[in-house]
Amino acid sequence: VADFACRQGLAGLEFAHGIPGTVGGAVCMNAGAYGGEMAQVVREATLLLPEEGIRTLTGAEMAFGYRRSFLTDHPDAVVLRAEFQLSPGDPAAIRGRMKELLEKRRASQPLEFPSAGSTFKRPEGYYAGTLIDQCGLKGLTVGGAQVSEKHAGFVINRGGATCADVKELIRRIQERVFAQAGVRLEPEVRIID
Numbered sequence: 001v002a003d004f005a006c007r008q009g010l011a012g013l014e015f016a017h018g019i020p021g022t023v024g025g026a027v028c029m030n031a032g033a034y035g036g037e038m039a040q041v042v043r044e045a046t047l048l049l050p051e052e053g054i055r056t057l058t059g060a061e062m063a064f065g066y067r068r069s070f071l072t073d074h075p076d077a078v079v080l081r082a083e084f085q086l087s088p089g090d091p092a093a094i095r096g097r098m099k100e101l102l103e104k105r106r107a108s109q110p111l112e113f114p115s116a117g118s119t120f121k122r123p124e125g126y127y128a129g130t131l132i133d134q135c136g137l138k139g140l141t142v143g144g145a146q147v148s149e150k151h152a153g154f155v156i157n158r159g160g161a162t163c164a165d166v167k168e169l170i171r172r173i174q175e176r177v178f179a180q181a182g183v184r185l186e187p188e189v190r191i192i193d
């Protein structure tokens, strides 16, 4: 979508370039990066609600917050379509910004290993990755799951990691960070048991 918008000379979705996922998932999670988030560009979304049927909600009615939206409060609702409001821009400048963000991402994130992205939400006043690093947890491993050496905010799969490995590693990180820094880390990833 970001690429398509760029080709049309429409600015506003540069932040989304490099975030893996679908429009529905991004709207649900209010995906964001580098100062941008879906909340800034979604003008309206058409949803299928189990009781009411099809309904279109404005951006304000979508109640976007940090990694949350109307959808996270109504998990049975399905995004059918989303309308973005973008601004005219120079395609070369938009492309340049997207490349710059992608390079930043490649330099700082362990994209060479499978992961679910940032494991924890950003706690108020802190960065999860920095806290985890300061607690000396880079490289902590449970089975095939490991706290990335490149970016401590990512739990990566070094090979053969099971759901139990990832859950146990998340538990140990939460325990250590709370014991050492007094901060409760809340997972950003959603676990389906």
Ligand SMILES: Cc1cc2nc3c(=O)[nH]c(=O)nc-3n(C[C@H](O)[C@H](O)[C@H](O)COP(=O)(O)OP(=O)(O)OC[C@H]3O[C@@H](n4cnc5c(N)ncnc54)[C@H](O)[C@@H]3O)c2cc1C
Residues within 6 Å of the ligand: 018, 019, 020, 021, 022, 023, 024, 025, 026, 028, 029, 030, 031, 032, 033, 071, 077, 078, 079, 080, 109, 111, 115, 116, 117, 118, 190
């Ligand atoms: C390497 C890496 C980097 C990442 N970087 C970022 C980042 O910078 N910023 C960021 O915000 N995220 C980031 N993520 C997380 C990723 O963006 C989210 O996983 C993605 O936005 C979710 O989209 P998805 O389509 O994969 O949804 P899923 O993971 O399949 O689902 C996520 C949630 O959305 C719901 N959902 C999905 N589709 C719909 C729909 N049509 N209607 C209603 N609900 C729906 C699901 O039920 C679930 O609750 C990263 C992930 C990885 C692996």
